[in-house]
Amino acid sequence: KDDENVNSQPFMRWRDRFLFCAEALYKVQAETGEIKGHYLNATAGTCEEMIKRAVFARELGVPIVMHDYLTGGFTANTSLSHYCRDNGLLLHIHRAMHAVIDRQKNHGMHFRVLAKALRMSGGDHIHSGTVVGKLEGEREMTLGFVDLLRDDFIEKDRSRGIFFTQDWVSMPGVLPVASG
Structure with a gap:
């Protein structure tokens, strides 16, 4: 999983991290023949930004996103949860x-x-x-x-x-x- 503190710092932007992780997932799945997963941390400063990150994860075919529900907030978590359920993503919750x-x-x-x-x-x-x-x-x-x-x-x-x-x-x- 992404670390709970990793969201989008200047030295590791979320979009680059999502692309890197998706590439690594597909590579290791091809090598092993096993299904692998990684929890991409979609936590962000606004609900809209979190949904944007979840949409990108879905477009990459990554099945799981993560949210720090206490730092992100309950309303934002509910919105992200609804998006994930409606779009076939699993939502892993971190309690940072x-x-x-x-x-x-x-x-x-x-x-x-x-x-x-x-x-x-x-x-x-x-x-x-x-x-x-x-x-x-x-x-x-x-x-x-x-x-x-x-x-x-x-x-x-x-x-x-x-x-x-x-x-x-x-x-x-x-x-x-x-x-x-």
């Missing part, structure tokens, strides 16, 4: 900046709230962290928000940070991806 919001014990908001907001906003999969490693979280709490992301119905379970029963009805889930 989450620790500033959810790692403080005395203020901020828990990631389960951010996870619910993401599910309503849209995306196909997200870096969810794990119960071990760099993005480690409390085991039961992590499993609780993982279930909030993917399951259609969640029973109240305070030990996992689920404070009320949640029925997502037909709202699509988001696949948690172990990372870090």
